[in-house]
Amino acid sequence: MLFYGTELSSRLMLGTAQYPSPAIMEDAFRRSGASVATVSLRREGGRGQGFWDIISGLGVHVLPNTAGCHSAKEAVTTARMAREMFETNWIKLEVIGHSDTLQPDPFGLLDAAETLSAERFEVFPYTTEDQVLAQRLLDAGCKVLMPWGAPIGSGLGLNNRHGLRMLRAAFPDVPMVIDAGIGMPSHAAEAMEMGFDAVLLNTAVAQAGDPAAMAQAFGQAIEAGRMARGADPMAPRDMAVPSTPVIGKAWL
């Protein structure tokens, strides 16, 4: 599975906000093996070399995001600044539609995705599980989708399993990253078991009491979920099925 032509060594993408210190953030990346770091330009885009030096020292792919943008126009401007700053065409496109739920604005998202794709950006759109929107984003030029698990920072896990399963089935060849709402490693493992290609998270690791240990747990869960998917899991059934044959057992 390639993300805009790039093979990722790990299917964990980790955010870089809210850690107790950059040293702990570095440790979280090292122990989890995460292969992509998302960085917010809008909020933390100072001329501060120190923090960027630490991020580039992580040796992972940088995925700038447009977090905090509330309109297509704002997101496009932020994306252009990010491309200049990080010298990458990758952009995680977030257009927030509602400030309490932080759910994406589907109209602004599509609008911005069209503009940015035309400018040869490689867009990772933060979207819902809506299939129609997914198709429109693909039509706009997106080659990766990032459906949410649950609202950003909520830690609720996969809120709409049915919708996510339908989305996965509808676009089996499109790389999909579950982004937002992941609280526990089991949520991430489940997303991978369902056939999603990667998981992006931040708060669940950064706000844990021991962020580096939690990051490692996520790295392992994602690996476990991915391996399980590849191993073709059994289907659940209503009836018990004995794992050893009953016939032929000695009758007493």
Added chain:
Amino acid sequence: MIEVTIIGAGVAGLFAAHELARRGAQVRILDRNGAPGPHGCSWWAGGMLAPECEGATAEPVITRLGREAAEAWSRITPVTHRGTLVIALQRDRSELDRFARRTTGARRLDAQGIATLEPDLDHREGLFFPSEAHLDPRVALSDLLADLSSRGITVERSQTPPENLSGIVIDARGMEAPGLRGVRGEMVVIRTPEITLTRPVRLLHPRHPLYVVPRGDGRLMLGATQLESAARGAIRVRSLLELLSAAYALDPRLAEAELVETGADLRPAYPDNIPRVTRTGRILRLNGLFRHGFLLAPALARQAADLLLNDIKGELVHED
């Protein structure tokens, strides 16, 4: 008698001067801007001496060394020993549990308990850290200067870098020194006759945490943003909105307060957000106090003095 030249008249440099002088060293202080003022980040500090609360996110060494701050400052400036009150909005109650789990020394409070401590506040649940204290940073800096002045030490205006000075040099220039990461912080001061607080109050919030420090005369300091950005310049509109909205959520009457002052500056920090005494030959760098300037300046100064006067290497000491 050992002679030391200190560069930087912020809280790190001035406290080091105080510590060394009282332990018998002969001290000079140089600063390119002279006495402390709005040009230095110490000016914009909150002044909370809250080692237990900081422990919710900081490394344990911050809590351990921060516990000596209140007593050390009491030798120099008025310190208010009334603890810290921590509250959360009803829908963020789980934040209180988490904060309690990650700190020590907290007492659970109900509405009655909160009202007893701060009659003007109406909240249902909280945590109380009775051992904590606070001070007014600008008064403290001025009292430090007065203490030094009584020992015959004044701040001389000078831009001479440490390498060009002879003898033992302490470089406490904060962001002016090389190799530090800037973490932007922004604050607001409001004034209201309607609400009196007698101790720092922290409002836990997953997105917009806030602390309020009483400064007397009806003034309340609201702080502080913490952005991984070394951009300078005045407070951003978004930050002001967030701080004031959080204050409004704490108590709607604060909407009627006067907006007295806003400020923004950079906190000098190392990657682990722990301050260091770094020795390179005859130069000692005291830096990286991050958001713990007033909390850790006494411990940093003590360890610098221990190293210079007694050759004791404390846990903040790094040899280059």
